Amino acid sequence: MSTSKQPRTVLVTGATGKQGSACVHYLLHSPEFAYNVLALTRKRDSPAARRLLAREDSSVEAGRLSIVECDLADEEGMRRVFEDARALGGENGWFGVFAVLAYAGLGADAAPEEKxxxxxxxxxxxxxxxxxxxxxxxMPGPNIADVRDNSHRAKYRVEKYCQSLGEHDLNWAILRPGFFMENFDGFLGSMAVSVLNEGMGTNATIALIASDDIGKVAAGVFNDFTKYRHKILCVVAECRTMPQITAAYKDATTKPMPAFSPFLTRLILKFNTASQNVVWQLNRNDQVRSDGTYPEFDEELKLGQEVCALQSFHDWTLNRTTPRTPSPSTAGGGATRDGWNNLSIWKFATGRA
Ligand SMILES: NC(=O)c1ccc[n+]([C@@H]2O[C@H](COP(=O)([O-])OP(=O)(O)OC[C@H]3O[C@@H](n4cnc5c(N)ncnc54)[C@H](OP(=O)(O)O)[C@@H]3O)[C@@H](O)[C@H]2O)c1
Known part of the structure; x- marks a missing residue:
């Protein structure tokens, strides 16, 4: 393994959130390279920003982690963030960007995210x-025309945009994470379990990933970027059916996975557009993985899985129940403050984003 003493400067957006905070952590603890991390947030004294600094306090003391305050909507401000990052890194140290954009909400306008x-x-x-x-x-393969989530379509267009900038030498790599295991957390997680139990086809699988592992993969891609330049990686630990997911939970915790009653679940599925769309999307993703309309999936999955070991849902659940090595997400990192996938209970219950 090559070791470099020259610190690399990386800007992480969404740094106080789930994937971003994990990426910050794994960069700062990389055995391969030394990194200086600039963590972007809109508010440096928010609880999430303070948690990030507290968790990585040794790196803060060593001057290797700094908070950078800017809103992505402030284009001039963001240009200055890049100027400062380049100046800080110097000619050889300025290295890269991990770009995570917040989810606007199911059915919400994704134009700001895309911009x-x-x-x-x-x-x-x-x-x-x-x-x-x-x-x-x-992604559900190359055919995204009927995808119902605006954010999905925006992300696909931006993927294509990055690829087009690649012709002008943008050194891009794309991570396509699966369904976060954290989506099964808490009250909204119980609703997700019920809705997916009811709505997913019997043999349909969900592609799962712990958000902590997305950050780990991102750090691994930075470490070996020449290999992953201009590549798309699916970041998925395993594809499992709902019966397999609930069985893994039971095995790890000895308790049944919390869920709503079948009656309430059927009511939600009948009247709630947001949950209908999530179920539709996950069924669709499963279908394209098996019917050949997403032929690149296996190759992209292989690329993502070879970066580093990824936790199965069973092991992730076990680790959360009896944490041995607290990860950024189990240690209270990540912006879980807004609930499931950044949705409020009210939004989910009413189907309004
Ligand atoms: N949940 C899933 O199953 C799933 C699956 C695949 C992909 N995704 C995608 O994952 C992304 C969300 O990632 P995540 O869950 O890691 O994020 P998250 O925990 O929801 O955190 C959102 C981050 O975005 C930052 N942010 C929000 N608005 C901002 C703005 N205007 N300017 C600067 N920063 C801003 C927040 O920072 P501050 O609040 O500190 O400013 C925070 O760090 C979404 O694009 C979603 O579509 C989710």
Whole structure:
């Protein structure tokens, strides 16, 4: 394994959130390279930003982690963030960007998300980043015309945009994470379990990933960027049916996975557009993985899985129940404050984003 003493400067957006905070952690603890991390947040004294600093306090003391305050909507401010990042890194140290964009909500307008993602790609090209890693979502293959989630379609367009900038030397890599295991957490998680139990086909699988592992994969891609430049990686630990998921939970905790009553679940599925769309999307994703309309999936999955070991749902659940080595997410990191996939209970219950 090659070791370099030259610190690499990386800007992480969404740094106080689930994937971003995990990426910050794994970069700062990388055995391969030394990194200086600039963690972007809108509010440096928010509870999430303070948690991030507290968790990585040794890196803060060593001057290797700094909070950078800016809103992605502030284009001039973001340009200054890039200028400062390049100046801080110097000619050899300025290295790259991990771009995570917040989810606006089911059915919400994804135009700001798309605009901010394109801006980050543009700035990465302008400032000659050696690595621009854009985290999107698992796609249903190349045919996304009927996809119901605006954010999905926006992410796909931005993927294509990054690829087009690749012709002008943007050093991009794309991570397509599966369904976060954290989606099964808490009250909204119980609703998700019920809705997916009821709505998923008997043999249909969900592609699962712990958000902590997305950050780990991102750090691994930075470490070996030449290999992953201009590649798409699916970040999925395993594809499992709902019966397999609930059995794994029971095995890990000895308790049944919390869920709503079948009657309430059927009511939700009948009247709630948001949950209907999630079920539709996951069934669709399963279908394209098996019917050949997403032929690149296996190759992208293999690429993602070879970066580092990824936790199965069973082991992730076990580790949460009896944490041995607290990860950024189990240690209270990540922006779980807004509930399931950044949705409020009210939004989910009413189907309004
Ligand atoms: N949940 C799933 O199953 C799933 C699956 C695949 C992909 N995804 C995608 O994952 C992404 C969300 O990742 P996540 O869950 O890790 O994020 P998250 O925990 O929801 O955190 C959101 C982050 O975005 C930052 N942020 C929000 N608005 C901002 C703005 N205007 N300017 C600057 N920063 C801003 C927040 O920072 P501050 O609040 O500190 O400013 C926070 O760090 C979404 O794009 C979603 O589509 C989710």
């Amino acid at each position: 901010h993602a394109r801006m980050l790609a543009d700035l990465s090209l302008t400032f000659s980043a050696s690595a621009f890693i854009y985290s999107t979502t698992l």
